[in-house]
Amino acid sequence: MRTRLDTLVSAALQQGSAVPAFTCYDFTTALAVVAAAEETGRGAILLVSPSTAATPNGLRLIAALRGLADGAGVPVAVQLDHASDLRVIADAVAAGVDSVLVDGSSLDYEDNIALVRAARGSLDVLAADCAGTEVVIEAELGGLAGNEDRAFGSDAAGNAPAAGTAGLTDSAQVEDFVARTGAQLLAVAVGNVHGKYKGVPELRWDVLQDIAVRTRVPLVLHGASGIPAAELVKAAAMNVGKVNFNTELRTGVLETLEARTAAHRTDGENLQGLLADWDAAARTFAATALVTLAR
Numbered sequence: 001m002r003t004r005l006d007t008l009v010s011a012a013l014q015q016g017s018a019v020p021a022f023t024c025y026d027f028t029t030a031l032a033v034v035a036a037a038e039e040t041g042r043g044a045i046l047l048v049s050p051s052t053a054a055t056p057n058g059l060r061l062i063a064a065l066r067g068l069a070d071g072a073g074v075p076v077a078v079q080l081d082h083a084s085d086l087r088v089i090a091d092a093v094a095a096g097v098d099s100v101l102v103d104g105s106s107l108d109y110e111d112n113i114a115l116v117r118a119a120r121g122s123l124d125v126l127a128a129d130c131a132g133t134e135v136v137i138e139a140e141l142g143g144l145a146g147n148e149d150r151a152f153g154s155d156a157a158g159n160a161p162a163a164g165t166a167g168l169t170d171s172a173q174v175e176d177f178v179a180r181t182g183a184q185l186l187a188v189a190v191g192n193v194h195g196k197y198k199g200v201p202e203l204r205w206d207v208l209q210d211i212a213v214r215t216r217v218p219l220v221l222h223g224a225s226g227i228p229a230a231e232l233v234k235a236a237a238m239n240v241g242k243v244n245f246n247t248e249l250r251t252g253v254l255e256t257l258e259a260r261t262a263a264h265r266t267d268g269e270n271l272q273g274l275l276a277d278w279d280a281a282a283r284t285f286a287a288t289a290l291v292t293l294a295r
């Protein structure tokens, strides 16, 4: 059943757990994530990259993900991730996402607030025009190093992004930011990065704790790939109700496709067999994350 993002996340936090969110560039991965959610009896979030949502086929994928969420046996939300273009946001909402990360984290503080407020205004108009329901907004304070769609992005030598290079969340700004943006979830930068970590990730639990005492809105941890499970299980205790995964999911799928393609070619160009392996890789990863965050 499709469920509002804030409802899904708050319900998990009340039980002391968090909800994993998985970037889905394709329907095969999304089917595997929802199957894992149903098998584990946990809710899940399907994330759509803005680079996907900016294309006509991406908007069709969103419509398909919405249908998948509607028919799921557990709560599933469909969210547009990291969007800063109001046109892409409006198109993605019209296509079927019911929540958006309005990402002004690369802007200065006031411009970040202005972007989130502008998105709220245009989404409220859209909802009134179409008699639709309110779109849930996540906003981001502090910036994450790395690229959302590529594991290595930040330097020409191909080195992984270093944690914290784009700036930790300033906890002193949290109350004002949440009040003025009306954000229903808050993404934070506490040493997390998109893509692969250089060395061992060192999350700043002290900063997270300081943020958590300043707001009641659920917090979101991006860049969860590479963070050990033992660290992730601590998140919910600090009001982190949503944890985003992308790179590790891609890694698992790509490794499987590399390993299995030749055998399926030999087996009569067996694309169904390859898709079944893809499903198994994504399903196993999603189930592990679902169970880890449920602890």
Ligand code: 13P
Pocket (backbone or CB within 6 Å): 023, 047, 081, 082, 148, 193, 194, 195, 196, 221, 222, 223, 224, 225, 244, 245, 246, 247, 248
């Ligand atoms: P990773 O690619 O590091 O898992 O980050 C995913 C993410 O935060 C998506 O918003």
